[in-house]
Amino acid sequence: MTTTELNSLIKSRRSVFPKDYTGEKVDDAIVQQMLENANWAPTHKFTEPWRFIVYTDEGRKKLAELQAAVYKQKTELDGTFKEERYQNLLTKPFESSHIMLVYMKRDEKKSLPEIEEMGAVFCAIQNMYLTATAYGVGCYLSTGGVTFFKESNAAFGLSPDDRIVGFFHIGQPKNTNLAGRRNPVESKVTWVKG
Numbered sequence: 028m029t030t031t032e033l034n035s036l037i038k039s040r041r042s043v044f045p046k047d048y049t050g051e052k053v054d055d056a057i058v059q060q061m062l063e064n065a066n067w068a069p070t071h072k073f074t075e076p077w078r079f080i081v082y083t084d085e086g087r088k089k090l091a092e093l094q095a096a097v098y099k100q101k102t103e104l105d106g107t108f109k110e111e112r113y114q115n116l117l118t119k120p121f122e123s124s125h126i127m128l129v130y131m132k133r134d135e136k137k138s139l140p141e142i143e144e145m146g147a148v149f150c151a152i153q154n155m156y157l158t159a160t161a162y163g164v165g166c167y168l169s170t171g172g173v174t175f176f177k178e179s180n181a182a183f184g185l186s187p188d189d190r191i192v193g194f195f196h197i198g199q200p201k202n203t204n205l206a207g208r209r210n211p212v213e214s215k216v217t218w219v220k221g
């Protein structure tokens with residue numbers, strides 16, 4: 028890969044949402060490569076804190092049922108239950124080919140500040156985003172739904188100390204040429220040269 032190609036890959040990476048997926052299945056081998064590349068993210072002290080549960084095929088039903096149940100459990104108690112939201116949690120997972128629950132597992136000694144472990148997990152996510160872009164696959168990270176419900180850890184079989192980072196959606200995109208927008212980098216950088 029040339030540097031020009033690398034720059035273009037990074038710039039053309041987009042979040043592609045389920046409404047913009049064709050509904051076709053993405054090859055498991057591509058998802059496996061995304062995971063392999065995620066595993067090469069930088070990691071302070073080699074704690075490798077990234078973890079993934081990949082739901083696809085009929086596995087998406089399990090995700091749908093788990094997230095709907097945890098939503099119901101929490102919101103019926105605090106009085107915020109909404110039937111439409113519940114139904115969305117039950118049906119939306121089928122719009123994506125694969126959905127990964129991405130979470131952070133800290134090392135037992137907790138030798139690093141949590142922000143460092145979280146940073147490593149986000150680097151792993153970016154590796155997956157870029158790999159998907161290279162393969163012409165759509166994806167996006169969702170931190171909605173039940174991501175931040177404290178009840179979600181037990182529902183998904185995680186330890187209380189694990190931190191759910193989000194749900195990474197993958198699908199065959201209808202369009203691979205999506206425009207992005209950013210403010211100029213100059214507005215975010217200070218150079219010091221002496």
Ligand SMILES: Cc1cc2nc3c(=O)[nH]c(=O)nc-3n(C[C@H](O)[C@H](O)[C@H](O)COP(=O)(O)O)c2cc1C
Nearest residue numbers: 040041042043044167168169170171172193207208
């Ligand atoms: C930490 C993080 C959380 C995100 N959570 C959501 C989300 O919950 N819902 C959503 O629609 N997009 C979410 N996104 C995707 C952003 O909407 C997307 O990155 C942004 O629109 C910029 O578009 P681009 O990724 O195509 O450059 C998230 C992105 C990041 C980095």
